[in-house]
Amino acid sequence: MKPETFDHLRLELRRGCLVLAVLSALRAEQYGYTLRKILAEHGVEMDEGTLYPLLRRLENQGLLESEWREQDKRNKRFYRLTKDGKEMLKQLLVEWQTIDSALRAVMKEQRNGTDRPLPARG
Amino acid sequence: MELIDRYLHAVKFWLPNEQADDIIAELSEDIRAEIEERESSLGRDLTTEEISGLLRERGRPVLVANRYLPQQHLIGPVLFPIYKFVLKIVALCYLVPWFLVWIGLIAAGADQGGTRGPHGWAATVGSMWGSLWFTAFISAGVVTLVFACLERAEAKSHFLRTWDPVKLPAVRNPRLISRASTGIELAVSMLVSVWWAENLSSPVVLHRPAATIVFAPWWNYYFWGFLSLSFAAAALACVNLMRPYWTAIRAAARLVLDGAGATLFCCLLKANILAEIVLPNVPPEKSHAIAAAINLWAARTLPAGVVVGVAIVTIDAFRVVRFRNLRPAPPAGFLNTVGRIDPPPQTSK
Secondary structure (H helix, E strand, C coil): CCHHHHHHHHHHHHHHHHHHHHHHHCCCCEEHHHHHHHHHHCCCCCCHHHHHHHHHHHHHCCCEEEEEEEECCEEEEEEEECHHHHHHHHHHHHHHHHHHHHHHHHHHHHHHHCCCCCCCCC | CHHHHHHHHHHHHCCCHHHHHHHHHHHHHHHHHHHHHHHHHHCCCCCHHHHHHHHHHHCCHHHHHHCCCCCCCCCCCCCHHHHHHHHHHHHHHHHHHHHHHHHHHHHHHHHCCCCCHHHHHHHHHHHHHHHHHHHHHHHHHHHHHHHHHHHHHHHHHCHHHCCCHHHCCCCCCCCECCHHHHHHHHHHHHHHHHHHHHHCCCCEEEECCCCEEEECCCHHHHHHHHHHHHHHHHHHHHHHHHCCECCHHHHHHHHHHHHHHHHHHHHHHCCCCEEEEECCCCCHHHHHHHHHHHHHHHHHCHHHHHHHHHHHHHHHHHHHHHHHHCCCCCCCCHHHHCCCCCCCCCCCC
């Protein structure tokens, strides 16, 4: 197996989870740099070229709101969830849990099935 | 910090005006925060090389800016396979014949014997080569333009999403030979053979008060050659009618027949086959001149004949290769014809 194939598939797998990670992290207000650090500390590495466009997209969709504010003598843009964003996060978490339990069930069945002989052809 | 300003300026160049300042302010803050953090962990200012490395990690300005832009494409992934298919069809049905005709015209020009000299011939090749590319670009451009319009229309109306599975085309078996076309081929071969044998067996092919046409004595070779090929084609059509599936052997037989027919036809064009034409009220010198002109005209069409012959033989050869690579067993049922892999035979211990 080529390593780039794994990288590509891993990227695809993670891409769908990024929105969920960002929305979850923004339950508390953050500005871009700290948000990136918090995500990285929890194992969700995101480069700025992915994070900032994503934040803008979510804001355009009405899921986030932002505000320029001064902190430590510098202007920073702070993001937080809107009401719609909170509702969306709730729905996405339910969806995530459904996918997670479905995947676990499939993987468990596959693990148990490997020792079993294949059913005979009818 | 001058390096950062240059970087931000370069990114800003690619951003839409209405968002540029906002995006650059945020990007600037992110870069400065990262630098500050590194400086505090190192306990010193970053060098120009270190800042340069940090910016390199973030990516080329145009790529960074591109991530903030909506996805843009002329032809999207939905229509792209169809676009590619249409381009192939255009290349195959328009550009390839055009190219063959072009070769034929060049060969015909060369055959006419340097009426414009070697420089004139080179100029013809050059102008036709340019014309071929011009045609190719125009064709590809028109197809691209049409698909770009379709892409816009699809984005608005989603016309590709409404479809009916019942209207899907039937599965085509590549080995199947249409019985209707074989029947027509057989009938035509038989009729041509009978007509040929009835009317062209003698070099004096027409002897009427209105005109007499006499072929050269070597016409006999062509007469028997074409007659044999016509019978062979009829025999092959009979076999195809009874067993309407291509096999490598029958495809090879078709290749041999078509190759022999094309060779014979090309030889005929150069053979000065018309020996004499006798027309009432036309002096013999003029009749001779007419016969010579017809022979010359036939000889000049030779390049076109060669091009057509080569095209036919190429298609036949492609068919032979294709059927050699296909599974040899003739299909027995519908599913086998579309490539189902049968289960291996049961073996007993």
